[in-house]
Amino acid sequence: QKEVEQNSGPLSVPEGAIASLNCTYSDRGSQSFFWYRQYSGKSPELIMSIYSNGDKEDGRFTAQLNKASQYVSLLIRDSQPSDSATYLCAVGTGGGNKLTFGTGTQLKVEL
Amino acid sequence: GAVVSQHPSRVICKSGTSVKIECRSLDFQATTMFWYRQFPKQSLMLMATSNEGSKATYEQGVEKDKFLINHASLTLSTLTVTSAHPEDSSFYICSASGGGEGYGYTFGSGTRLTVV
Numbered sequence: 188q189k190e191v192e193q194n195s196g197p198l199s200v201p202e203g204a205i206a207s208l209n210c211t212y213s214d215r216g217s218q219s220f221f222w223y224r225q226y227s228g229k230s231p232e233l234i235m236s237i238y239s240n241g242d243k244e245d246g247r248f249t250a251q252l253n254k255a256s257q258y259v260s261l262l263i264r265d266s267q268p269s270d271s272a273t274y275l276c277a278v279g280t281g282g283g284n285k286l287t288f289g290t291g292t293q294l295k296v297e298l
Numbered sequence: 299g300a301v302v303s304q305h306p307s308r309v310i311c312k313s314g315t316s317v318k319i320e321c322r323s324l325d326f327q328a329t330t331m332f333w334y335r336q337f338p339k340q341s342l343m344l345m346a347t348s349n350e351g352s353k354a355t356y357e358q359g360v361e362k363d364k365f366l367i368n369h370a371s372l373t374l375s376t377l378t379v380t381s382a383h384p385e386d387s388s389f390y391i392c393s394a395s396g397g398g399e400g401y402g403y404t405f406g407s408g409t410r411l412t413v414v
Contacts, residue, residue, distance in 0.1 A: 221403060230304075230391045230408040231342070275341065277403070285332070286393075286403065290341040 191278050193289035201297055206263040208292050210276030219279035220259045224272045231275055266296045301325055302394045304406025311382055319377045319409045321392030327372035328394035336389040348375050382413045
């Protein structure tokens with residue numbers, strides 16, 4: 188069974204803090220990894236993609252991938268109330284671009 | 299770039315009727331499109347994968363005769379929910395892939411289907 192697991196939360200952080208979101212996956216053949224943000228009632232929006240081990244930074248967001256440990260994380264620096272949403276981890280395996288999604292972590296950034 | 303348009307955004311239909319949802323890639327050619335369903339407070343569940351010009355591949359447990367998918371061109375895929383029932387009420391979202399890293403995995407805005 189190919190699975191992607193996330194803590195459902197909610198994860199509460201104060202405004203300006205660093206939010207750390209984690210995701211583990213079971214299929215060692217996974218090759219592509221994505222973080223999506225989903226506001227209530229809306230469709231997911233791509234935040235980050237990462238394909239190789241290490242860190243990838245884009246603005247306030249940093250994705251971290253460790254294939255040996257089969258985890259991928261997302262760090263959000265200087266968290267803002269507008270970052271409050273559900274963050275979905277998605278993992279792609281092989282060709283065909285099919286993604287498996289985690290259940291999402293709800294993030295709440297408090298004033 | 300990489301814009302996916304999905305229509306309608308909301309639809310209410312009577313039980314037993316059919317509903318068609320359209321997904322269009324506006325600025326790229328989508329060789330592959332995916333259809334997802336999301337129930338409240340749950341994650342996205344892949345229903346089927348469609349490739350332009352060929353039959354869709356359905357995930358286990360998804361009735362292909364109930365959820366008809368057509369991907370007749372590189373910019374348009376449609377999902378038709380046939381003989382809809384209240385349990386089909388859900389948030390349906392399409393995703394289009396152009397095959398390259400820069401274009402992959404763009405989602406449409408979703409369709410909220412309510413069957414009464």
